[in-house]
Amino acid sequence: MLRIHLVIRELVRTTAETARQIERCDRSLATQYRNALGSAGLNTVEGSDQRGRRREAHYSMALGSTREAWEALNVAAGWGYIAEPSDELRDKFNHVIGTLHRVVHPRR
Numbered sequence: 095m096l097r098i099h100l101v102i103r104e105l106v107r108t109t110a111e112t113a114r115q116i117e118r119c120d121r122s123l124a125t126q127y128r129n130a131l132g133s134a135g136l137n138t139v140e141g142s143d144q145r146g147r148r149r150e151a152h153y154s155m156a157l158g159s160t161r162e163a164w165e166a167l168n169v170a171a172g173w174g175y176i177a178e179p180s181d182e183l184r185d186k187f188n189h190v191i192g193t194l195h196r197v198v199h200p201r202r
Contacts, residue, residue, distance in 0.1 A: 096142055096153075098193045102135040102160070105186055112167070112176055119175040127166035133159040134190070150198060157194040160187065 109131070117124035134156045141152025164179075164187045171178045179187075 096138055096193065096197065098190055099135055099138040099142075101186060101190050102131065102138060105163075105183075105190070106131055106135065108183070108186075109167070112170075116166075116170045116175050120170070120173070123166060123170055123175075127163055127170070130159045130163040130166060134163060138194070153194055154198045157191065157198055160190050160194060163187075164191070 109127075113124050113128055116127060137152045137156035137159065141149045141156065144152055164184075167176070167179050167183075170176045
């Protein structure tokens, strides 16, 4: 199992209040953020028990969902709903995205 799911779980915990801040201004964007980050974690864990194309499909969905969650935070910041995401938060998202990218697109 990829241990990156633990970092995703940490992102959920550390950004829960941020999601609530977004929700006060834009319920739809907050829901999309929560769904995307939740999907990233769930697909990462589910993919770990799969083989071949099923595994790749789950990890690919997790990668896309992580990117979507990150962009939702940036959109929320752009609208002024929240402060710009911190460098530490960006680094955690980049860690997840980089790990999943390497799994989905291995160098051959």
